[in-house]
Amino acid sequence: MPGLFLYFYFMKTAQLHQHFLEFPEVCTDTRKITDNCIFFALKGDNFNGNRYANEALKKGAAYAVIDDAEFAESDRHILVDDTLKALQELAAFHRSHSKAKVIALTGSNGKTTTKELINAVLSQKYNTIATQGNLNNHIGVPLTLLSIKEDTEIAIVEMGANHQKEIEFLCGLAQPDFGYITNFGKAHLEGFGSEAGVIKGKSELYDFLTKNNKHVFMNGDDPVQIEKLGHYIKKYGFSTNNKDYYMVELTAADPFVKISIEDTSITSQLIGSYNFTNCAAAILIGKYFNVSLAQIKSAIEGYAPNNNRSQILTKNGHRIILDAYNANPTSMKAALENFAQMPGNNKIAFLGDMFELGTTAPEEHQAIADLAHKLNFENVILVGENFYGTDTLFQKYSTFNDLKLYLNDGNLKGNSTILIKGSRGMALERILEFL
Structure with missing residues (x-):
């Protein structure tokens, strides 16, 4: 019996792969449907992709892979036990060939x-x-x-x-x-x-x-x-x-x-x-x-970096190191140490909270604030709830909206060298709008 199950399992993936070879583009978002793609109706905490299968087909998808029989309305709906597993198994099968x-x-x-x-x-x-x-x-x-x-x-x-x-x-x-x-x-x-x-x-x-x-x-x-x-x-x-x-x-x-x-x-x-x-x-x-x-x-x-990763920009006389794609204690430390060694006038460091640190978050944010002091930065602006909780003399704001009040008051003088570093969720690249 186990061997028979394994045979049918591989046949199911192999058959889906044949469809993929005919229509070799996969999409998981109905907002990005392309003609003759295969739509995989993934599910998340707040959405059920099965509900969008028909929409995907109407927008031009060749097939919609679903895992809820309630939404199987035509032979262009491919029913599987679990859409995510089907996507992963198809990928593994494709790679193996x-x-x-x-x-x-x-x-x-x-x-x-x-x-x-x-x-x-x-x-x-x-x-x-x-x-x-x-x-x-x-x-x-x-x-x-x-x-x-x-x-x-x-x-x-x-x-x-x-x-x-x-x-x-x-x-x-x-x-x-x-x-x-x-x-x-x-x-x-x-x-x-x-x-x-x-x-x-x-x-x-x-x-x-x-x-x-x-x-x-x-x-x-x-x-x-x-x-x-x-x-x-x-x-x-x-x-x-x-x-x-x-x-x-x-x-x-x-x-x-x-x-x-x-x-x-x-x-x-x-x-x-x-x-x-x-x-x-x-x-x-x-x-x-x-x-x-x-x-x-x-x-x-x-190769030129983009997407807020270690980019050097100039705006209204400011020289900006934009590194706001992501941050953790290791990358934050490296960015600060590098910034300390860089030449530049009137250095300003905007540092945003580092996410996914669990119970270590308070001590890790305090360590970064302490490092900034040790590196003799005079103008460091901390943003986020974790940095707001640190014991430091640096300016600190619990939210970006609070920071905006400071930025709107024209506190940033021209010809500054600015580092912007924080986790993706902080979206500190928004600071550029105020320079």
């Missing part, structure tokens, strides 16, 4: 930037696809895998996690051939419980790769990665001081990261020494895949 090499990427900070850099480098020579934006969870990873085409040679798949076993599950779907962990930091402590929990959770990528005798890329200067990988043979690293690995050198970050490799200088458009390892990883992976040094240099130098 693809010849593309998959590079998986995770870490506490810098995932998306590193992914974009790797894609920029490898696309110089190969037909690549990569995770769009930060669609890196249990829905985003399947969508990325389903974007693999017949001519795709390399797929760069970003994986995010906020609890144990999540990376393990995503690896089960993506079956990566290669992997890289950017770093281990104080991110998603609410779900992981501690920094040790973060290391354990993120390391599930390396656990999968080593268990399956796959290739590992690593930071040869990271003691945690060195310990984790030990004497594993299929590892390839970069380092600033260990000649057993590919040698890279950070020559400047004033503010843009400059790197020296093999007597070649690369000047990126990324600010902050914390972006050095992101560039170094892309360079290492490019070298592994035999991308020429000239192509690597062109790709790194041509």
